[in-house]
Amino acid sequence: QKEVEQDPGPLSVPEGAIVSLNCTYSNSAFQYFMWYRQYSRKGPELLMYTYSSGNKEDGRFTAQVDKSSKYISLFIRDSQPSDSATYLCAMSAVSGTSYGKLTFGQGTILTVHP
Amino acid sequence: EAGVTQFPSHSVIEKGQTVTLRCDPISGHDNLYWYRRVMGKEIKFLLHFVKESKQDESGMPNNRFLAERTGGTYSTLKVQPAELEDSGVYFCASSQDGGSYGYTFGSGTRLTVV
Numbered sequence: 001q002k003e004v005e006q007d008p009g010p011l012s013v014p015e016g017a018i019v020s021l022n023c024t025y026s027n028s029a030f031q032y033f034m035w036y037r038q039y040s041r042k043g044p045e046l047l048m049y050t051y052s053s054g055n056k057e058d059g060r061f062t063a064q065v066d067k068s069s070k071y072i073s074l075f076i077r078d079s080q081p082s083d084s085a086t087y088l089c090a091m092s093a094v095s096g097t098s099y100g101k102l103t104f105g106q107g108t109i110l111t112v113h114p
Numbered sequence: 115e116a117g118v119t120q121f122p123s124h125s126v127i128e129k130g131q132t133v134t135l136r137c138d139p140i141s142g143h144d145n146l147y148w149y150r151r152v153m154g155k156e157i158k159f160l161l162h163f164v165k166e167s168k169q170d171e172s173g174m175p176n177n178r179f180l181a182e183r184t185g186g187t188y189s190t191l192k193v194q195p196a197e198l199e200d201s202g203v204y205f206c207a208s209s210q211d212g213g214s215y216g217y218t219f220g221s222g223t224r225l226t227v228v
Contacts, residue, residue: 004156036219043118043205043219044157088157100145100209101170102217104157 003027006089006105015114019076023089023105026070030091030103033065035074038086038107047087048074079112086110116140118220120206126226132194135223139188139208145169146189147209147217148181152202160204163189196227 006023013019021035031052036044048063050056050072056063062075072091076083089105119138127133139146148160160179161171165186174181178197183189193200204223209216 002156006156041221043207043221045219046217090157100162101147101159101173102149102157103159106156 001026003103004089004091004105007108008106010109010111012111012113013079015079015081015112017079017112019074019079019083019110019112021074021076021087021089021108021110023072024070025072025091025103027091027093027103028070029093031094032092033063033072034090034102035061035063036088036090036104038088040085044088044090081112081114084111118206118208118218120204120220120223122223123221124224124226126228127196129198129227130195132192133196133225135191135193135204135206135225137189137191137206137208137220139206140210140218143208143210143218144186145209145211146183147207148189148191149205149207150202151205151222152199157205160191193225196225198227201225201227 004025033050035048037047038044050063050065053065053067060077064073086107086109088107090102092102125133144165146163149157151157159173162169163183166183180192205219207217207219
């Protein structure tokens with residue numbers, strides 16, 4: 001079983017829609033939770049970062065972490081065609097062998113059409 | 115500031131040949147990471163340098179892979195001899211303090227072994 005599960009999609013939505021992206025994980029040691037955006041032929045770019053449980057908002061993006069359910073989400077409001085990309089969840093532990101090492105989900109391919 | 119630079123951007127080699135990938139991290143970043151994504155799979159950790167020392171190489175697939183970081187600056191990843199299953203995108207990332215949230219990724223080297 002993978003440590004991080006993410007539905008690869010693809011996900012296609014109309015412009016202006018609310019997008020919900022999700023990951024589940026199995027490793028209780030994960031404390032840092034990140035969402036990366038990756039455009040074609042580019043490297044992952046950090047979008048949101050959350051430590052432990054809770055919500056974090058940045059403009060049109062909201063990240064949620066529910067450690068009790070081992071479930072994280074990224075919401076994109078008023079989605080734009082420029083949001084079309086692959087979205088990757090990633091996580092790491094605070095200490096131990098996994099510190100500083102990211103464990104990624106498979107990534108969800110998102111297309112926002114005008 | 116300049117980002118993380120990787121080259122070549124794309125390499126096509128025959129099975130059994132040797133390939134060397136190079137990564138130039140952001141200046142001043144002591145932490146350098148290599149990751150790999152093979153087709154259809156998630157991005158996976160290969161190894162972590164702190165300056166010139168290997169902090170964690172638990173993700174290196176086998177002894178055909180050799181990573182070095184000369185003088186704590188740029189890093190190379192050599193694959194010798196290359197096999198078909200080594201095909202994928204190799205990403206390098208760097209960070210200042212080793213924390214998992216501070217990564218900057220390069221655009222990757224797409225390696226195709228034929």
